Structure formats: C-alpha cells, structure tokens
Amino acid sequence: MMVLRLLNSPTEENLKKMIAGEIVLSNNPGKIIRKWRKLLDIKQKELAEVLNLSPSVISDYETGRRQSPGQNFIKKLVETMIDIDKRRGGRAINSFTQILGIATDGILDIQEFTDPIELSRLIDVVKGDVFVDHDLILKRYIYGYTVIDSLRAIQTMSGADFYRLLGANVMRALFFTNVSTGRSPMVAIRVQLIKPVAVFLHGPEKVDELAVKLAKLERIPLIVSKINSIENLLKTLRNISK
Numbered sequence: 001m002m003v004l005r006l007l008n009s010p011t012e013e014n015l016k017k018m019i020a021g022e023i024v025l026s027n028n029p030g031k032i033i034r035k036w037r038k039l040l041d042i043k044q045k046e047l048a049e050v051l052n053l054s055p056s057v058i059s060d061y062e063t064g065r066r067q068s069p070g071q072n073f074i075k076k077l078v079e080t081m082i083d084i085d086k087r088r089g090g091r092a093i094n095s096f097t098q099i100l101g102i103a104t105d106g107i108l109d110i111q112e113f114t115d116p117i118e119l120s121r122l123i124d125v126v127k128g129d130v131f132v133d134h135d136l137i138l139k140r141y142i143y144g145y146t147v148i149d150s151l152r153a154i155q156t157m158s159g160a161d162f163y164r165l166l167g168a169n170v171m172r173a174l175f176f177t178n179v180s181t182g183r184s185p186m187v188a189i190r191v192q193l194i195k196p197v198a199v200f201l202h203g204p205e206k207v208d209e210l211a212v213k214l215a216k217l218e219r220i221p222l223i224v225s226k227i228n229s230i231e232n233l234l235k236t237l238r239n240i241s242k
Contacts (some may be wrong), residue, residue, distance in 0.1 A: 012082065012093065020078045024071060033077065034062040035114050039143075040085050040093075050080050087196065106153030108177065109234055112144040117240065119198055122173060126200065126233065127242055128223040131207055132215040140197050140221070143171040147234060151178045151184060175200040175237075176232045181208035182222070190214050200225050202233055 019036050026032045036091040037058075039048060044062075048055040060066035069077070085093045119140040123130065130137070174196045176185040182201045187210075189195060201207065207224060215222035227233045 015093065016078050016082060019081075020071075020074050020083040023074050025077070028064065029068050029074075030062040030064045030066075031114055033058075035112075036078075036206060037062075037081060038114070040081050042081055042084055044082065044216070047077075047080065050084060051077070054109040057101050079093075087186055106149050108147040108149055108230070110144070110146045111238070113142065116141040116143045116171070118142075119173070122198075122240070123223055126223075126236060127226040128200065129226060130221065131212055132220070132222040134216070134219050134221070136219065137198075137221055141171065142173050142197055145173040145175060145237060147175040147237065148185075149178055149230075150176045172196055173198045173200060174232070175202060175225070177233070181206065181210065182224075183208040184212035185212040186211040186218075189220070190218065198223065202227070202230065 021031045023032045023036075031181065037044070037111050044055045044058045049059050051058075051161060059064065061069055082093060119137050119142055122128075122142055122145075123137065174185070176182070176187075176199070179185065179201045180203070185199060185201065186208075189199065195218055200223045201211075202225045205226060207222070225233060227236060
C-alpha cells in the first residue's frame, strides 16, 4: 500500500517524484506501475505506443516477467503518463495535485490502495457498526481512504479544500474522527456534487438522526468504527493490505 503524504508545494513535479519514488522503493515495482497506469486511465497499448515499445514490454514489467526497470526508464515512464493525461485535459493529474494542496492540519492520513478492496472487508477490519447500507456494501470497492480530524478540519479547511478532498478520488472512503454525532460531516457531504463511496465515523456514542437521513438520501453507507482510539484506527488502516 502506498501512503500519499501531503506535500508543501502541490506541483506537477512533486507528483512525478512521488509516483517515481513509490515505484523505485517498492518490492513490486511492476504492480505500482500498473496501479498508477490504471489510476490515470491509460491503456497498455496507448502507453507503449508513446514510449515506442511493444505492449508486451509494458505487460512484462507490470507482471514481473521482465527485470525491474532502471531509474531512467521509470523517469521516462512517469513523465509519459503525465503527458498523456495532460493531452486529455489533465483531469486525473489535476485531481491528485488538488488533494496535495489541501490544508494539512485536518488531514491525519491519505492512502491509495495498490489493489481495490471490498467495502465489506474494510468494515470488518475497523470493527464497523453499519447504520446505512442500502444493500450496496457487498457491491462496492474502495480504492483509497482519507482520515480527517473533524475538529481541526473545521478550524483550518475552507469549503474549497473540502470540495477538492472529495473530488480527488471518488472511489474512496472518508473517515471522520473526533465526531460527536456525525451531523456536520454528513451536512458537508450533502452540499458537495462529488460523493465518497462510504463514510466512517469515529467517536460518536450516538449517531444523529439527520446524519442517518442524509446518508439514506445520498445512498452512502454510513458506518461507525468501534476501534478504541484514533491511533489504533490509523494503524489498522495502514496494515489493511499487508
């Protein structure tokens, strides 16, 4: 699993370095290449054509059949993927660079999974108590998550920050910690155009009726994590795909 650390300067170059660094440091670089190619919605054939390679070469790297590429190739590969997205208008890259620019005080952790996991598994791992599911949990997959300190976020994050947070990767779960009833997070989500796959609350002894109602209206699974501390919640989430 890759931890997406927030950077001080949310630029395209920072994003390139982040992707390249994850590939170089990974025990399975091909798997990371495949992950980012899919996150950027680039076909193997398209990537191979721009790199003037056979699609089988890209496939061999991704599956580990070919020896791990050197740093020069990784640099060229990352730059090519970024360039392909830019030619399309930069939608994917803008999403990732936007989240890198969010005020960090309210963000406890952000991660993108190498492989998607079932929402039902995530619920089990964090000892989730489901309040709203609409029978959709078994059909949903999570590609990443963000953990937000609700109290600090209220003090430091603007409405635009919250919008960018939700728009960075819609196939993600949002975890809100230091929650009293869950009303504020669900009200904030209600007014956004882009919604997360699921919302987890940590801390409330009782969930507000309005929060449940809004979750039902938005058809968003609402779950309360019963893990005893924020520290243990973060530790559990970081170990989920190991």
